[in-house]
Structure formats: structure tokens, C-alpha cells
Amino acid sequence: MLKLPLHVLLADDDEDDRLIFKDALEEVKMKTKVTIVNDGVQLMDYLLQADSELPGIIFLDLNMPRKGGMECLQDIRNNKNLKNLTIAIYSTSASEEDIEDTFIKGANIYIKKPNDFNALVRILSEVITINWQYHTSDLNKDNFVLSI
Amino acid sequence: METTFKKINQITNHAYFHTGLFVVALFVLLFIGAIVYRQIGSLKASESLVSHTHTVNIELGRLLSHVKDAETSQRGFMITGDSSFLQGYMLSDQVINRSVNRLRVLTINDLEYHKELDSIYQLIDLRLSILANSLKLAGGHPVISEEVHDEMLKGQQVMNQIKEQINQQINQEIALINERENKYRSDINFAPVTYLLLILFAIGIFIYSYLKITHDQKTLKNSSNRISLINERLLTKHAELQEVENRYHLMVNEVQDYAIILLNGNGVIQNWNKGAEQIKGYHEEEIVGKFFSVFYPKADQEKYLPQRLLDEARKSGRAAHEGWRIRKNGTKFWGSVVITALHNHDNEIIGFTKVTRDLTDKKNAEEQDQQHRKSIEDKNAELQAINKELASFNHIASHDLQEPLRKIQTFISKIQEDDLERISEKGKEYFSRVRISANRMQQLISDLLTYSHVNKSDKLFESTDLNSILKVVLEELNPTLEEKKGHVETGDLPTVKVIPFQFEQLFTNIIENSLKYSKPDIHPEISISSSVVNGNDIPEAKESKYRKYHKITISDNGIGFDPKYASTIFTLFQRLHDKAEYTGTGIGLAICKKIVENHNGIISAEGHLNEGSSFHIYIPYQAA
Numbered sequence: 001m002l003k004l005p006l007h008v009l010l011a012d013d014d015e016d017d018r019l020i021f022k023d024a025l026e027e028v029k030m031k032t033k034v035t036i037v038n039d040g041v042q043l044m045d046y047l048l049q050a051d052s053e054l055p056g057i058i059f060l061d062l063n064m065p066r067k068g069g070m071e072c073l074q075d076i077r078n079n080k081n082l083k084n085l086t087i088a089i090y091s092t093s094a095s096e097e098d099i100e101d102t103f104i105k106g107a108n109i110y111i112k113k114p115n116d117f118n119a120l121v122r123i124l125s126e127v128i129t130i131n132w133q134y135h136t137s138d139l140n141k142d143n144f145v146l147s148i
Numbered sequence: 149m150e151t152t153f154k155k156i157n158q159i160t161n162h163a164y165f166h167t168g169l170f171v172v173a174l175f176v177l178l179f180i181g182a183i184v185y186r187q188i189g190s191l192k193a194s195e196s197l198v199s200h201t202h203t204v205n206i207e208l209g210r211l212l213s214h215v216k217d218a219e220t221s222q223r224g225f226m227i228t229g230d231s232s233f234l235q236g237y238m239l240s241d242q243v244i245n246r247s248v249n250r251l252r253v254l255t256i257n258d259l260e261y262h263k264e265l266d267s268i269y270q271l272i273d274l275r276l277s278i279l280a281n282s283l284k285l286a287g288g289h290p291v292i293s294e295e296v297h298d299e300m301l302k303g304q305q306v307m308n309q310i311k312e313q314i315n316q317q318i319n320q321e322i323a324l325i326n327e328r329e330n331k332y333r334s335d336i337n338f339a340p341v342t343y344l345l346l347i348l349f350a351i352g353i354f355i356y357s358y359l360k361i362t363h364d365q366k367t368l369k370n371s372s373n374r375i376s377l378i379n380e381r382l383l384t385k386h387a388e389l390q391e392v393e394n395r396y397h398l399m400v401n402e403v404q405d406y407a408i409i410l411l412n413g414n415g416v417i418q419n420w421n422k423g424a425e426q427i428k429g430y431h432e433e434e435i436v437g438k439f440f441s442v443f444y445p446k447a448d449q450e451k452y453l454p455q456r457l458l459d460e461a462r463k464s465g466r467a468a469h470e471g472w473r474i475r476k477n478g479t480k481f482w483g484s485v486v487i488t489a490l491h492n493h494d495n496e497i498i499g500f501t502k503v504t505r506d507l508t509d510k511k512n513a514e515e516q517d518q519q520h521r522k523s524i525e526d527k528n529a530e531l532q533a534i535n536k537e538l539a540s541f542n543h544i545a546s547h548d549l550q551e552p553l554r555k556i557q558t559f560i561s562k563i564q565e566d567d568l569e570r571i572s573e574k575g576k577e578y579f580s581r582v583r584i585s586a587n588r589m590q591q592l593i594s595d596l597l598t599y600s601h602v603n604k605s606d607k608l609f610e611s612t613d614l615n616s617i618l619k620v621v622l623e624e625l626n627p628t629l630e631e632k633k634g635h636v637e638t639g640d641l642p643t644v645k646v647i648p649f650q651f652e653q654l655f656t657n658i659i660e661n662s663l664k665y666s667k668p669d670i671h672p673e674i675s676i677s678s679s680v681v682n683g684n685d686i687p688e689a690k691e692s693k694y695r696k697y698h699k700i701t702i703s704d705n706g707i708g709f710d711p712k713y714a715s716t717i718f719t720l721f722q723r724l725h726d727k728a729e730y731t732g733t734g735i736g737l738a739i740c741k742k743i744v745e746n747h748n749g750i751i752s753a754e755g756h757l758n759e760g761s762s763f764h765i766y767i768p769y770q771a772a
Binding site: 014016017020023092093095113114115116117118119120 | 547551553555559561565590
């Protein structure tokens with residue numbers, strides 16, 4: 001059975017983080033295709049291009065220049081073409097405030113960037129294989145923050 | 149008595165009654181007077197009639213006596229022949245005539261009487277002619293002839309006739325007199341009654357008038373007394389009032405702390421007191437008569453502030469204002485002004501009182517105070533801002549510090565995984581030290597973050613059973629406890645109002661601390677107990693704000709500490725041990741202290757080296 005590679009989109013302004021993310025994703029034993037944008041403006045430009053291939057999942061950093069992740073989340077959920085996209089918040093912060101806000105605004109999961117490469121590989125494997133339909137219907141504040 | 153008098157008074161006081169009474173009395177008096185006048189007149193008439201009758205009678209008697217004289221003298225001559233007898237006879241003619249004439253004059257108004265007199269006169273004439281005839285016959289001879297005798301008889305008869313007629317006349321006169329006397333008597337009888345009536349009536353009027361006048365006088369006197377009394381009282385009152393007014397004026401004039409001035413209805417100054425002079429600097433003679441806006445600064449005058457204040461006082465009776473005013477010499481003072489409208493009895497505004505106080509000192513003090521307060525507030529705000537900045541710096545710094553650290557850790561883990569073999573032995577050791585340092589830094593940052601999060605301002609206090617909090621904490625610490633083979637003895641803890649997650653942190657930190665500093669060869673024994681103590685019994689409470697406290701004690705059998713560090717143990721980054729010996733950031737107990745202080749509590753530590761330590765947490769007592 002041939003499976004189409006999962007289209008993963010990362011929006012992060014930090015070059016190191018983008019590198020680590022790419023390396024980790026390569027170690028995940030699953031075929032993926034990665035698109036990377038550097039900030040919120042680039043993300044929205046990409047998503048709103050008519051010929052863009054919409055991603056299966058977006059990893060969204062919150063703290064970005066020009067346009068932050070919180071704003072992008074809001075815009076995506078308010079756009080009828082984009083509102084069903086799966087969005088994983090991918091942030092250094094684990095503040096209650098950010099978790100609460102993104103949960104209310106309709107993010108699917110909250111990932112705190114780990115400080116161990118192997119941990120990141122495990123996280124990505126987990127997230128990519130989640131059955132989002134099932135997860136979303138069962139979403140609550142306790143399982144919103146991913147803990148490995 | 150009094151009431152009857154009053155009644156009489158009421159009736160008699162009526163003006164018409166008095167006038168009527170007076171008119172009636174006047175008429176009665178006039179009537180009686182007329183009767184009396186008439187009676188006296190009638191008395192006078194009957195008296196003159198009586199005396200007239202007497203005169204007539206006397207005259208008649210005389211006439212008869214004259215005739216008799218003539219007869220007597222004739223007789224004497226005839227008998228004696230002596231002519232001297234004839235002298236009387238000779239004169240009788242004249243005398244009788246005179247008598248008859250007098251009678252005529254007397255009875256001039258009585259025609260009937262005249263007729264009778266005429267007949268008497270004729271008879272007398274006849275008698276006299278008979279006398280003359282008989283004398284002639286006798287011829288001077290003293291003889292009495294038969295003829296003479298007859299003549300004498302005849303004379304005698306006529307004489308009798310005269311007598312009879314005169315008597316008759318006299319009787320008639322007597323009857324007349326009687327009649328007149330009767331009338332006179334009756335008049336006389338009646339007159340005293342009339343007089344008596346008159347006198348009685350007059351006396352009556354006099355008595356009444358006397359009583360009335362006395363009474364009226366008495367009433368008048370009473371009224372007059374009363375009026376004079378009232379007058380006296382009024383005078384006293386007036387004098388008192390004047391005295392009060394004088395004193396009041398004096399008082400107002402002498403008041404020095406307040407400018408009390410009177411304005412007329414248009415705001416023109418009408419009087420001036422010492423206070424006004426003192427505060428505003430004008431003398432009475434140079435300010436009275438001017439409009440009161442001279443006290444206001446130009447800017448206020450242009451805004452018609454004085455007029456607006458007057459209007460307000462006119463409308464609502466009173467206007468109060470505080471602001472800068474100008475003295476005569478141009479300096480400013482801060483005046484507190486109350487303008488009050490004055491009304492007359494018809495509620496019309498007749499003027500205003502204006503009371504001004506110089507509050508410059510107060511104002512200055514207030515301004516200073518305000519400046520003071522403002523500077524304190526500014527400082528406070530500044531401090532708050534600094535605090536907030538510090539907190540956010542703390543938060544952001546530790547947050548942003550995490551990011552590069554996290555990347556360092558991630559890259560280390562990647563190298564460790566892929567390329568560790570290719571590094572030299574020395575390099576491996578250094579690499580391991582880099583990793584440990586990075587981890588330690590991460591711990592520090594994480595603890596600092598926690599510390600900066602311990603704030604009570606936005607946290608909710610909930611009534612919490614501390615037993616259940618402790619249970620959760622022990623469950624979480626279970627792996628460490630099992631590893632160290634420790635045991636926790638728990639007593640009954642109270643239910644108090646706390647921030648639950650902070651108390652979780654508090655218990656966790658202290659128990660972790662006990663486990664960390666346990667003696668290596670002895671199983672950790674931790675006991676947790678609770679009691680209620682008086683605020684005064686807490687040695688660490690410098691000034692206990694609460695009377696009673698819950699005291700929670702957590703004791704262990706660990707390594708303890710030198711008592712001299714009992715207070716510094718809670719200071720941030722304060723560590724008593726070598727990092728190699730016991731890992732730690734020196735933040736954990738500082739967090740505990742902050743949490744307890746958030747709950748208005750006190751935390752203290754007690755310990756001796758190698759004899760274990762006890763932590764005491766005091767929370768204000770709340771009845772369950």
C-alpha cells in the first residue's frame with residue numbers, strides 16, 4: 001500500500017530550531033514532505049496562494065517577528081478554506097497563559113520544545129501518527145499539552 | 149361681681165346705648181323742666197290773683213266804710229245840728245269816687261265785675277242823694293219829723309241793700325279766693341313731687357354717671373397699667389436687643405480671623421470688619437461702596453466668577469467657593485468664601501453676607517502635603533513599575549535564557565548520539581561537564597521562573613483541606629521516597645483558605661529538602677504535625693498581626709544544619725553545602741518563604757548539625 005508522504009509545514013523564525021526540526025523529522029520512520037516558512041506573514045502568504053498544496057499538519061511557533069503564531073492561528077480558524085487544518089503549537093514557552101489562549105483559539109495540540117534531540121524525534125513520531133479526527137473529538141485541556 | 153360688671157360693661161360699652169341714654173335723659177330732663185316751669189308760672193299767677201282779690205276786698209271794705217262814714221256824719225249833724233259833723237260828709241263824695249275809681253282800675257279786665265261795681269256805685273249814689281235830700285229836708289233843724297223818719301228808714305233799707313250787695317260781693321270774692329287758693333295749694337302740693345322726681349332722676353343719672361366714670365376710669369387705669377407694663381417690657385426688650393445688636397456688631401467688627409462683610413443686593417460692599425481689613429488689607433473708608441469683585445484675580449473677574457457666585461447665592465441661598473483672592477497690595481491669598489443671601493419678611497433678597505477665611509497656610513500645607521503625597525505616590529508607582537519590570541525581566545530573562553540553553557542541550561544530545569566515539573577521552577570528559585553545566589543552568593532557570601511566578605495578587609484563595617494537598621504531594625514524591633526508603637508520618641492538618649498549588653509547592657519543596665539532606669546511612673523519617681498557637685508565642689513573629697495561628701511542623705532525622713544559619717537558610721541562592729555534595733539551586737526554600745508570606749504567615753527553621761531539622765509554618769488561624 002503506497003502512502004502519500006505527509007505534508008508537514010513548520011513556521012519558525014529560529015534558524016537553529018528549523019535545522020533541529022528538519023534533522024529530527026528525517027529520523028522519524030515515516031515518509032514526509034516538509035515546507036518551512038520563517039514567520040507568520042510567510043505562512044499566511046503560502047496558505048492563501050491558490051496553487052499551494054495545503055499541509056497535513058502545521059507546526060506553529062508562537063513567538064515570531066512580523067506576525068506571531070497566535071495571530072496566524074486566529075486567521076486560519078477564521079478562514080473557511082483553512083479552518084480544518086491540523087495545527088500543533090510548537091513553542092519554547094509553556095506558560096499557562098499561552099496554553100489557555102491557544103486551546104481556546106482552536107489549536108489541536110501544544111508541544112513544548114524539548115531540550116533533547118531524541119525526545120524531539122519521539123514527539124514528532126507521535127504527533128505525525130495521531131489520528132486527528134479521533135483526537136480532536138476527544139480533545140480536552142488535559143490531553144491538549146503533549147507529554148512524552 | 150366681676151362678670152356682671154363685665155356684662156354691664158359689654159352692654160354699656162355700646163356707643164349707641166350711651167348716646168340713646170343721653171338723648172332720653174335730656175328729653176326727660178327737658179320735659180320735667182318744662183312742667184316745673186309751667187307749675188311755677190301757674191303758682192305765680194294764682195298767687196297774684198289771690199293778692200289781687202285781697203286788694204279788691206280791702207278796697208270794697210274801704211268803699212263801704214266811706215259810705216258808712218258819710219252816713220254817720222250826716223246822722224250826727226241831723227241829731228245834733230252841729231255842722232262840724234258835716235265835714236266828713238262833705239269829703240265822702242271825693243273819697244268814694246276815688247275808691248270806686250281804684251276798684252275800676254283793679255278790675256279793669258273783669259267786665260262782669262264792672263257791671264256789679266256799677267250797680268254798687270249807683271246804689272251808693274242813690275244813698276248819697278238820699279242823704280243829701282234828707283239833709284235838705286231837715287234844713288239844719290235837729291228835728292225828727294215823720295218824713296225824716298221815713299226817709300231815714302228808706303236810707304236804712306238802701307244801706308242794708310248796699311251792705312248786702314257788698315257782702316255778696318265779698319263772699320263772691322272769698323269764694324274766688326278759695327277757689328284760687330285751692331288751685332294754688334294743689335299746685336304747691338304737686339310741685340315737690342315734680343321736684344323730687346327731677347332730683348331723683350338727676351341723682352340717678354349722677355350715680356350712674358359716677359359709677360360708669362369710676363368703672364371706666366378703673367378699666368382705663370387697668371389698661372393703662374397693662375399698657376405701661378407692656379411698654380416697659382418692650383422697652384427692656386428693645387434695650388436688650390439693642391445691647392445684643394451692639395455686642396453683635398462689636399463681635400463682628402472685632403472678629404479677626406474672618407472677613408465678615410455685608411453686600412447689598414447688587415454686591416456692593418456696605419460694611420467692613422477688622423478681619424476683612426486684616427485679610428484683604430483695605431481700610432473701611434476706601435472699600436465700602438465698591439463692588440466686591442475687586443478681591444478677585446483678573447482671570448476670575450473676566451470669567452464673571454463674582455457675579456456667578458452672587459447668582460448662585462440668589463438662587464440657592466448660599467454659595468461657597470475656594471480660590472485665590474487679591475489683597476490691596478496685590479498679593480494673593482487662598483480664600484474660603486461663603487456668600488449667604490439675606491431675605492426680608494417677604495422673602496425678598498435684601499443683600500448678602502460674605503464670610504471669607506484666609507486659608508493660605510492651610511492651602512500651602514495642603515499643597516505641600518499633596519506634593520509630598522504625590523512624590524510618595526510617584527515613588528510608589530516608580531517602585532511598582534520597577535517591581536513589575538523586575539518581575540517581567542525575571543520572567544522574560546529566564547524564559548529567553550531557556551531558548552539558547554535548550555538548543556545547547558539539544559545539540560549536545562545529538563552529538564552524544566551520533567559522534568561521541570570520535571571524540572578523544574579528554575574531550576569526552578569536557579563534553580560531559582558541558583552537559584552537566586547546561587542541565588544545572590536549566591534547573592536554575594526553571595527554579596527562578598517558579599520563584600518569579602509565586603505571586604499572590606492574581607491568585608485565588610480557596611478553602612482547602614491541607615490533608616488532601618499533602619496526599620497529592622506524597623504521591624508525587626513516592627518514587628524518591630521509595631528509592632531512599634523513607635517514611636512520612638502525617639498528623640491531622642487543618643482546612644484553611646490558601647492558594648492550593650502554592651501549598652502543594654511548599655510541601656513538595658520542604659519534603660524534597662528533607663529527603664535530599666537525609667543521612668546517607670539512615671532511612672529518612674519525616675513527621676508532619678499541626679497545632680494551634682498564640683501569636684505572642686511565636687519567637688519569629690516580630691509583631692504578630694494575628695492572635696492565633698495554625699502551626700504546621702515538618703521534622704526530619706537528616707543532617708540538620710548549624711543553628712546560626714536558621715534565618716539565612718531562606719535567602720535566595722543561599723546554599724549551605726558544596727554543589728558536588730548536594731545538588732541544588734538555593735531557590736527552593738526562598739520559594740517556600742515567599743509562599744508562606746503570601747498567606748500572611750511565618751516560616752522558620754530549627755536545626756542542629758547531624759540532629760535533623762524542623763520547619764515550622766504558621767498560618768493565621770481560621771475557625772473550621
